[in-house]
Amino acid sequence: MAEGYIFHWLPVLEAMPRLLGGVATALQVAALSVVGATIIAFLGALAARSARRSLRVTAMIYLEAMRNSPSLVKMYFLYFGLGSFGVFLPPFVAATAALALQNGAYMMEIVRGAIAAVPSGQRDAALSLGLSPRHTFFKVTFPQAMRNALPPLGNNWVEIVKDTSLTSALSVAEVYFVFQSVMALDSRVYELLIVLAAIYLILTAAVGAGVQLLERRFGRAYRVTR
Amino acid sequence: MTDPLHVIALRLLIGLTASLELAALVLLLGTAGGVVLATISNFGGRLGRAFLFTILYLARGIPLLVWIFAIFFVLPHVGLRLSAFTTAAVALTLFASVTIAEIFRGGILAVPRSQTEAGLALGLSPLRSFILIVLPQALRVVLPGMISQFVFLVKASALISLLGVSEMMHVGREIIERTLQGFEVMALIWIFYTMVCLPLGMFGRWLERRLAVGGQGVTRPKSVGGPQIAEPSLRG
Numbered sequence: 001m002a003e004g005y006i007f008h009w010l011p012v013l014e015a016m017p018r019l020l021g022g023v024a025t026a027l028q029v030a031a032l033s034v035v036g037a038t039i040i041a042f043l044g045a046l047a048a049r050s051a052r053r054s055l056r057v058t059a060m061i062y063l064e065a066m067r068n069s070p071s072l073v074k075m076y077f078l079y080f081g082l083g084s085f086g087v088f089l090p091p092f093v094a095a096t097a098a099l100a101l102q103n104g105a106y107m108m109e110i111v112r113g114a115i116a117a118v119p120s121g122q123r124d125a126a127l128s129l130g131l132s133p134r135h136t137f138f139k140v141t142f143p144q145a146m147r148n149a150l151p152p153l154g155n156n157w158v159e160i161v162k163d164t165s166l167t168s169a170l171s172v173a174e175v176y177f178v179f180q181s182v183m184a185l186d187s188r189v190y191e192l193l194i195v196l197a198a199i200y201l202i203l204t205a206a207v208g209a210g211v212q213l214l215e216r217r218f219g220r221a222y223r224v225t226r
Numbered sequence: 227m228t229d230p231l232h233v234i235a236l237r238l239l240i241g242l243t244a245s246l247e248l249a250a251l252v253l254l255l256g257t258a259g260g261v262v263l264a265t266i267s268n269f270g271g272r273l274g275r276a277f278l279f280t281i282l283y284l285a286r287g288i289p290l291l292v293w294i295f296a297i298f299f300v301l302p303h304v305g306l307r308l309s310a311f312t313t314a315a316v317a318l319t320l321f322a323s324v325t326i327a328e329i330f331r332g333g334i335l336a337v338p339r340s341q342t343e344a345g346l347a348l349g350l351s352p353l354r355s356f357i358l359i360v361l362p363q364a365l366r367v368v369l370p371g372m373i374s375q376f377v378f379l380v381k382a383s384a385l386i387s388l389l390g391v392s393e394m395m396h397v398g399r400e401i402i403e404r405t406l407q408g409f410e411v412m413a414l415i416w417i418f419y420t421m422v423c424l425p426l427g428m429f430g431r432w433l434e435r436r437l438a439v440g441g442q443g444v445t446r447p448k449s450v451g452g453p454q455i456a457e458p459s460l461r462g
Contacts, residue, residue, distance in 0.1 A: 005303075068377075068427060069419035070384035072395060077416060080399075080408030162289040169388055176291060189303075193296050201287040 005190065012191045015182045022175030023199060026164040029092070029174060033099035033160050040104025045111035059108070066105030072166055074098035079170050095167035103160050107153060114149035115141060147218045154211030158204045165200075175199055228405050235414055237401065241394035242418050248311065248386070248393065249379035252318040253372070256379075259319060260326025261361070267331060268356065278327060285324040291385050293321055298389050314386040322379060329371040333364035366437055373430035377423045384419075394418065 047059040066074070075098035078089055089097070118141050126136040168177035179196045183189055267278040285293070297317035301308060308316070337360045345355025387396035398411045 064424055065416075065420065068423035069416050070381040070395075072384045072387075073412065073416050073419060076395070076399070076402075076408075077412040080402050081412035082409070084407065084409035158286070162287075165289040165291045166385075168291075176289070189299055193292075193299070196292060197284075197288050197296075200289060200292065201284075204287040 007191055008188055009191055011186045011188045012195055015178075015186065015192070016195075018178050018182060019175055019195065019199065022173060022178035023203070025172065026161070026167075026174035026176075026203075029096050029099065029164045029167055029172065030157075030161045032096045033103060033163075034157055036097070036100030037103040037107050037156075037160070040100065041107035041111050044104065044108035045115060048108065048112045049115060063105050063108060066102050067109075071098055071102035071163060072169060074101055075166065075170060091167070091170035091172050095170050095172050099160060099163055099167070103156055103163075106159075107156055110149050110152045110156065111145070114145040117148050118144045143218070143221075147215075147222070150211065150215050150218055154208065154215070157211065158207050161203050161207055162200065228407055229401065231410060231414075234401055234407065234411055237397050238394050238411070238414055238418060241392065241397035242422070244311070244391075244393040245380055245383040246422065248315060248318065248383045249376055251315050252322050252379050253376050255315070255319040256322030256326050256375075257372070259323030260328075260330055263323055263327035264330035264334060265356070267327065268334060269353070278324075278331075281324050282328060285321055290321055290382060291388065293317060294385055294389060310386075310389070310391045314383075314389070314391050318379060318382060318386075321382075322375065325378075326372070326375060329368055329375065330364060332371070333366075333368035334360055336367045337363045370430045370434035370437065373426055373433065377426050377430070380422055381419065 044059050044062060047055040048063075050056055050059075075095055078094040078098050079091060082089060082094075122140055122144065123136055126140040127133070131139065164174050165176040167174055168180065171177065175196065179192055183192050186192070263278055263281075266274045268274070270277065294314070294317040297320065298310075298313055301313055301316065341359050341363065342352075342355055345359040346352065348355075350358065383393055384395045387393055387399065390396070394415055398415045401411050402408050
């Protein structure tokens with residue numbers, strides 16, 4: 001740290017309401033992205049396991065189109081690119097949709113792998129007991145797959161929370177964007193950086209703790225009871 | 227005023243070389259840093275592991291963009307005035323060292339303990355048997371992870387555009403602001419990133435399958451229990 005730098009926390013304290021407003025926006029972006037990404041992930045995973053070749057190929061093309069470029073590209077594409085066709089999305093919508101599209105692809109791979117990891121004997125057993133294919137999937141395969149999928153899905157949710165910082169590129173007023181604008185006025189950069197880092201650490205730790213609770217819920221059937 | 231497509235493509239490709247240059251440089255420096263960190267966590271006892279765990283926690287809990295911003299601000303403030311490109315390289319290298327250390331730690335764990343013991347029995351010092359015997363074997367296991375790390379870095383280099391370093395995204399945004407050709411520019415950028423990352427990703431997965439099957443006594447660590455190898459954070 002540079003010599004002679006004196007910490008002043010009062011300006012940061014005064015900026016706290018704005019920063020917390022940014023946190024609220026970031027959480028909105030994250031929550032909506034997670035919902036969108038989850039829907040994409042499950043539809044994609046079903047398509048990737050479909051008997052129909054056209055669906056499988058579509059899912060594969062989607063996956064590769066998403067995971068081989070940064071989410072910033074999709075953000076700009078939705079925001080600037082669609083403008084060429086007269087479609088002008090608000091920054092919040094473009095940013096959230098881009099995060100959902102990008103993470104939907106990552107999560108689709110997780111879900112697909114988790115379903116594939118359930119031993120086929122489970123499915124055979126359920127079918128031979130007379131369960132319909134639908135029941136077999138939702139009552140037997142899916143709960144076990146979720147147990148496999150939860151830890152990596154949880155990692156992904158944490159990543160989405162961090163990725164909300166990217167939406168500042170479209171001037172979405174989330175916490176990193178607010179941080180930058182406060183900093184431009186106050187120049188209490190070290191204090192603000194520490195607060196910003198703490199905010200993100202708290203957010204990601206909270207999401208991580210939530211995931212652990214879910215893991216315990218889905219792992220309940222496997223716990224050894226004495 | 228609009229630019230012809232080939233002119234846009236050419237400018238973007240020049241920007242892409244900057245992204246690739248940055249990613250390659252960071253991969254190289256980050257590997258050096260990562261090996262050092264992995265060695266520290268291997269020999270540093272409880273303190274070394276706690277150190278690695280702490281920086282890993284910080285690296286995973288705080289967005290990369292915030293890290294990069296911090297480096298961009300702090301370096302000049304302590305009197306290190308470097309070019310924007312070098313600053314970006316420093317920022318990404320610090321981050322990459324941590325994830326690469328994690329990849330190497332997994333690779334080192336995958337080398338059977340008997341290899342170290344054999345080295346010691348032949349009279350090598352612990353450090354020498356680590357460097358001469360364990361590390362080269364860990365390298366095999368580590369290779370696929372390093373390729374996805376490179377892909378991650380190519381994608382992460384896009385973040386640098388937000389701090390004004392001229393790479394593909396930055397060049398693209400500048401063209402959009404001048405000509406409003408949003409669709410052409412972003413479609414080309416999307417295609418260019420995919421052209422670089424898709425083959426690399428496929429190669430990495432192929433390599434992983436090959437090494438997983440034919441490893442000479444080298445098995446990948448099971449992901450049950452202990453921390454996962456850096457996979458989840460390798461995104462862009």
